[in-house]
Amino acid sequence: MSVSPARSQPPARPPTLTHAHDGDLVVFHIGMTIRKPHRPDLWGPVFLAMPAMLAELEKNRAAHERGEAEDLGFLGAYTLIGASGPWVVQYWKSTEQLYAYAAMSDRVHLPAWRRFNQVKRKHPGAVGIWHETYAVPAQGIETLYGNGGVIGLGKVAGTVPVRQRGRRARERLGSSVGRR
Secondary structure, eight states: OOOOOOOOOOOOOOOOEEEOOOSOEEEEEEEEEESOTTOHHHHHHHHHHHHHHHHHHHHHHHHHHTTSSOOOOEEEEEEEEETTEEEEEEEESOHHHHHHHHHOTTSSHHHHHHHHHHHHHHSTTSEEEEEEEEEEOGGGOOOOBOTTOOOTHHHHHOEEEGGGTOSSHHHHTTOOTTOO
16 A cells, blocks of 8 residues: 655745834934943943833833833834944834933933943043934834844834735835725
8 A cells, every 4th residue: 555645735924014003103222332341340330221221111011001000102122232332222102202211210211321421420431322313204114024024113013914004115105004
């Protein structure tokens, strides 16, 4: 008796997606440069402040989603390591919410900022920080996540099938979910 080999099905192709976020958003890049690597006592607190801020923001976001806290506007973040040092890309709902968080005396950011400024005055050039803020109107956002590669805005704000915003990048740029 001859048994024919089972035919295997090709793996299912992951869907092509785009971001689910509707509306304007803010992309905030922040990083640090270590100028005196032999002085971790100077750059260490700056380095450790960001994970504490991100943990606080993530905790608040989860509490807000459960209806237990005010919305600080934080959508999510990614930490990267570059040639110049650590770098965090953050996504926010508005510049107003980003600036409000930065000024809250009962949150992690403001005390960390004050500590950095003390180090900066006493030890000029030991550790540097930088940030860039991009206020992006909804009609200026286009994303595509193909073959399972979801990162960035799609990872922090969720995804929808790409055709909901349009087949081509030109069509998706500035579209709203459900408009098509």
